[in-house]
Amino acid sequence: MTTRVELAAEQLKRAHASALGALDAASALVAGARAEAERAAKTAYERQVAIARTRAAQQVAQHSSAARDLGIELIGNAGNLLAVADYVTAGTLCLPGADSGVNRDIVAPCILPLIGRGNVVLDLAGETGTHLIRHLIWGAYSGTAPGQVDVIGYDPSLTGLLSPFAGIKAGSESAFTVLNRPQELSQVVDRLVGDVQRVNDLLRGTGDTLLDLRARTGHPVERWQVLVLLDSPEGIDEQAYRQLLSLGKVGPSAGISLVWLTNPEADKPDWWNQGSVEKSAHVLEANDGEVRWRAHPQFTLKIAQPAASDLVSKTDSLVADITSASALSVPFERVQQTETRWTESSADGLTFAVGMSGPRVVEITLGDERQQRHNVLVTGAVGQGKSNLLKVIVHSLCQRYAPGELQLYMLDFKAGVTLFPFASTPGAVDYLPHARVLGLESDRDFGLAVLKHLDDELGRRSRLFRPYGDNISKYRAAVPEPPLPRIVLIIDEFHMMFEPTDKNAEDAAQLLEGLARRGRACGIHTILASQTISGITALMTRENGIFAQFPIRVALKNALAESFATLSQGNDAAARLRVRGEAVLNQDYGVDSANQQAVIAVADDSVLADLQRAWWEAARQSITAPLVFDGAHLIRPSEAVPAIQALRRRVVNEGTAPAALVGYPIDVSGAPLAISLPDDPGRHLAVLGAGERGGGMEGGEDAANNAVGILQTASVSLALQHPDGDANFVCFDLLDPVTARRNNHSEWLHLMERLGYPVQRVEKADVGTYLQRLAGELLEGAAVQRTYLVAFGLDRAPNLEVPDSFAHRPVEDLQTILRDGPVRGVHLLGWWSNAATLKNHLGFGGEGFIESMIMLRLDQAAVQEFLGPFVTWSVRDNRGLVADRTQLSEPTTVVPFAPLLPRDSKTLLKTAWES
Numbered sequence: 001m002t003t004r005v006e007l008a009a010e011q012l013k014r015a016h017a018s019a020l021g022a023l024d025a026a027s028a029l030v031a032g033a034r035a036e037a038e039r040a041a042k043t044a045y046e047r048q049v050a051i052a053r054t055r056a057a058q059q060v061a062q063h064s065s066a067a068r069d070l071g072i073e074l075i076g077n078a079g080n081l082l083a084v085a086d087y088v089t090a091g092t093l094c095l096p097g098a099d100s101g102v103n104r105d106i107v108a109p110c111i112l113p114l115i116g117r118g119n120v121v122l123d124l125a126g127e128t129g130t131h132l133i134r135h136l137i138w139g140a141y142s143g144t145a146p147g148q149v150d151v152i153g154y155d156p157s158l159t160g161l162l163s164p165f166a167g168i169k170a171g172s173e174s175a176f177t178v179l180n181r182p183q184e185l186s187q188v189v190d191r192l193v194g195d196v197q198r199v200n201d202l203l204r205g206t207g208d209t210l211l212d213l214r215a216r217t218g219h220p221v222e223r224w225q226v227l228v229l230l231d232s233p234e235g236i237d238e239q240a241y242r243q244l245l246s247l248g249k250v251g252p253s254a255g256i257s258l259v260w261l262t263n264p265e266a267d268k269p270d271w272w273n274q275g276s277v278e279k280s281a282h283v284l285e286a287n288d289g290e291v292r293w294r295a296h297p298q299f300t301l302k303i304a305q306p307a308a309s310d311l312v313s314k315t316d317s318l319v320a321d322i323t324s325a326s327a328l329s330v331p332f333e334r335v336q337q338t339e340t341r342w343t344e345s346s347a348d349g350l351t352f353a354v355g356m357s358g359p360r361v362v363e364i365t366l367g368d369e370r371q372q373r374h375n376v377l378v379t380g381a382v383g384q385g386k387s388n389l390l391k392v393i394v395h396s397l398c399q400r401y402a403p404g405e406l407q408l409y410m411l412d413f414k415a416g417v418t419l420f421p422f423a424s425t426p427g428a429v430d431y432l433p434h435a436r437v438l439g440l441e442s443d444r445d446f447g448l449a450v451l452k453h454l455d456d457e458l459g460r461r462s463r464l465f466r467p468y469g470d471n472i473s474k475y476r477a478a479v480p481e482p483p484l485p486r487i488v489l490i491i492d493e494f495h496m497m498f499e500p501t502d503k504n505a506e507d508a509a510q511l512l513e514g515l516a517r518r519g520r521a522c523g524i525h526t527i528l529a530s531q532t533i534s535g536i537t538a539l540m541t542r543e544n545g546i547f548a549q550f551p552i553r554v555a556l557k558n559a560l561a562e563s564f565a566t567l568s569q570g571n572d573a574a575a576r577l578r579v580r581g582e583a584v585l586n587q588d589y590g591v592d593s594a595n596q597q598a599v600i601a602v603a604d605d606s607v608l609a610d611l612q613r614a615w616w617e618a619a620r621q622s623i624t625a626p627l628v629f630d631g632a633h634l635i636r637p638s639e640a641v642p643a644i645q646a647l648r649r650r651v652v653n654e655g656t657a658p659a660a661l662v663g664y665p666i667d668v669s670g671a672p673l674a675i676s677l678p679d680d681p682g683r684h685l686a687v688l689g690a691g692e693r694g695g696g697m698e699g700g701e702d703a704a705n706n707a708v709g710i711l712q713t714a715s716v717s718l719a720l721q722h723p724d725g726d727a728n729f730v731c732f733d734l735l736d737p738v739t740a741r742r743n744n745h746s747e748w749l750h751l752m753e754r755l756g757y758p759v760q761r762v763e764k765a766d767v768g769t770y771l772q773r774l775a776g777e778l779l780e781g782a783a784v785q786r787t788y789l790v791a792f793g794l795d796r797a798p799n800l801e802v803p804d805s806f807a808h809r810p811v812e813d814l815q816t817i818l819r820d821g822p823v824r825g826v827h828l829l830g831w832w833s834n835a836a837t838l839k840n841h842l843g844f845g846g847e848g849f850i851e852s853m854i855m856l857r858l859d860q861a862a863v864q865e866f867l868g869p870f871v872t873w874s875v876r877d878n879r880g881l882v883a884d885r886t887q888l889s890e891p892t893t894v895v896p897f898a899p900l901l902p903r904d905s906k907t908l909l910k911t912a913w914e915s
């Protein structure tokens with residue numbers, strides 16, 4: 001039994017054991033399978049992690065490069081005139097990839113909003129701060145259109161940290177300034193506060209920023225400014241600190257940004273709150289030994305370390321760009337419509353456009369009774385657009401007002417070409433119909449003559465207005481037809497009228513002052529333009545001086561002293577303009593608060609020429625050409641044809657004595673000076689001094705000898721006043737062959753012959769004999785024909801003072817002719833290059849023999865020998881001083897005639913000389 005039980009137990013045990021074994025085996029199998037699955041899952045997981053990490057690294061790289069590209073796009077906008085460093089780079093932001101389990105470091109450029117957008121605080125000490133601040137400043141300059149950002153540094157500890165940029169001043173004075181003293185800082189901060197106010201006025205509460213406004217108008221309105229404060233709070237007092245905090249808030253949108261370098265180690269005064277300083281700024285600071293951008297503290301900042309020498313050379317190359325930079329141009333047609341002309345009446349004033357200020361067209365009104373602004377002062381350094389501005393003014397005026405409403409008197413004291421298009425030329429016959437006087441290369445005498453003329457006009461108008469009230473508006477209301485035009489006098493480089501400060505300058509100042517003061521009521525307005533007025537301020541700004549009559553100032557870019565002189569002491573706005581064409585318009589005598597910045601329209605010459613042509617076509621029937629004075633122009637005999645005709649008529653109709661034309665007096669009459677030669681004692685004409693540059697008779701250019709020109713023109717004009725041909729012309733041929741050839745002596749002889757007055761020529765060697773014979777006839781009382789002796793270079797006549805065997809000197813015959821000739825119809829027209837010889841020829845007691853004299857290239861002492869001690873004269877090209885004891889009350893400056901050219905002969909021969 002037992003055995004069966006035991007057997008069963010054994011079997012159970014065995015079965016149990018094999019079941020357990022199977023279980024173990026199964027369990028081992030399961031464990032193995034699990035381990036295998038775990039291993040596979042782990043491998044897959046690790047592969048996934050690796051893939052994810054690689055992808056992340058790729059994305060980091062992509063985003064980094066996208067960030068870099070974005071950075072380049074944000075900061076890389078130089079090269080266009082609206083370019084501005086509204087974002088600047090401060091270096092590279094770095095986040096080690098390992099910290100985030102990424103196989104690559106995360107890098108991105110550190111781009112900070114700056115100009116027009118924000119402020120920056122660098123709370124950093126030492127080298128790091130130095131490098132960063134220089135880097136940011138260079139970013140501001142290089143990212144902004146040349147010349148359009150001004151950096152003002154405040155360096156109270158005299159660190160010289162900004163000195164690598166000092167060279168920028170060569171491009172624009174205002175582009176870089178360093179201040180050291182607290183007073184200077186507070187002045188600048190005051191000014192910046194004013195600038196913010198001005199820009200806000202311009203923005204008119206639209207919520208726009210200056211950046212928006214510039215983008216909208218498409219031109220560089222106002223200025224960008226960056227105030228860099230080093231080593232703060234050093235040198236900053238509480239008041240400046242508070243103003244700076246306000247500027248920090250409102251400055252960026254008005255174009256003014258602050259860059260502070262604050263010293264983290266410095267003791268701060270109680271009132272200093274670093275948190276407030278940093279509130280409206282992006283802050284870069286040191287943290288854990290690294291530089292960090294507070295907005296992204298997980299990143300470290302690797303900063304660029306520009307070498308000072310690199311910055312200096314970059315700065316130098318920027319200077320060239322600043323110098324040649326030009327503002328975005330506003331075309332003339334944008335400020336002045338050109339379709340409909342002459343729509344305005346000048347009865348109550350004159351209004352013209354000059355440019356744009358922000359989105360608005362800038363206009364100036366003269367003569368308005370309410371505003372009482374009537375004269376304009378324009379200044380600008382050479383090449384800054386003064387001529388262009390004057391052109392814009394003239395064309396805007398002329399498009400609005402008909403010639404009957406407006407007359408222009410324009411003088412240009414520089415050797416420029418600004419006024420040339422207003423006069424007619426052989427190539428373009430049209431002229432500016434509004435122009436009455438054009439002084440192309442004016443001289444002081446002509447300027448004075450124009451002022452005198454306008455002063456007379458002032459007097460005439462005052463008398464005219466008297467019955468109707470005290471000004472032109474009232475007169476025009478009472479007498480609307482014909483309209484009495486307003487007059488605008490425009491003088492370019494007017495300062496030259498006051499240099500040197502002599503009697504002429506005093507007279508000019510007095511006349512101009514009177515004109516500026518009394519002109520408003522009479523409808524006469526003055527626009528004075530100059531590149532430099534600081535030198536003449538003493539003359540002009542004395543009590544009740546000229547500038548007190550010029551409420552409107554337009555200042556183009558200029559030096560600081562000129563800005564002060566044009567606007568007002570301390571008003572440096574014109575020095576801070578950056579580019580040509582920008583201007584400060586100030587309609588309140590230059591006080592700071594009235595500064596308005598404008599971009600002057602630019603005048604395309606072809607547009608202006610078309611306008612002028614149309615005006616001329618419309619007005620030519622009713623208007624005469626302006627008087628054109630060109631001081632450098634050589635006046636040829638044929639220009640005097642109308643005057644010769646008038647003289648000839650007078651001789652024929654009224655029996656007046658013939659008169660010799662010698663030149664044009666410097667006045668606005670437009671008529672040449674005629675020296676009358678009646679048969680009275682002393683009626684001869686002597687020309688003294690060298691006739692051309694180069695001194696002697698042989699120097700100089702062709703057909704430019706005024707002495708020869710005067711004698712040629714005098715004799716031609718006299719001949720034509722003898723319509724019956726009853727006059728002899730005798731020429732003493734004393735010119736050297738070169739001078740004779742260069743000055744068309746044969747042409748003159750030929751012309752005289754063809755006009756019907758053949759000239760009897762007396763050779764050099766025969767002059768003495770001729771004089772002796774003629775003197776003999778005069779002394780004998782023989783009948784003598786009317787004779788004009790034309791003596792070219794009497795100082796060259798040989799042996800006139802050498803006695804012959806009877807102790808008789810030919811000069812005595814000359815004296816006889818001079819004394820007795822005129823009453824017998826013998827008149828001498830003589831040229832003595834050497835004035836001393838004339839003294840000898842006249843002899844003792846012969847001073848009264850020649851009443852009419854023209855001084856050419858003689859010094860003052862020589863002139864005074866003949867005309868007395870009170871005459872002033874200096875040698876000038878193309879000028880003569882005419883004195884005539886009976887005909888002129890005082891010596892008169894003329895532009896003498898120049899020798900004739902073949903075309904003069906042609907004109908003179910073609911003219912119908914009716915009897």
Ligand SMILES: Nc1ncnc2c1ncn2[C@@H]1O[C@H](COP(=O)(O)OP(=O)(O)OP(=O)(O)O)[C@@H](O)[C@H]1O
Nearest residue numbers: 329381382383384385386387388580581600601602
């Ligand atoms: N408002 C403007 N916008 C753009 N360009 C201008 C403007 N004004 C002048 N320019 C350009 O600047 C140059 C110099 O101008 P402009 O001759 O008027 O200067 P200026 O001050 O009269 O010179 P200067 O004193 O030598 O006579 C010209 O080429 C002109 O086209």
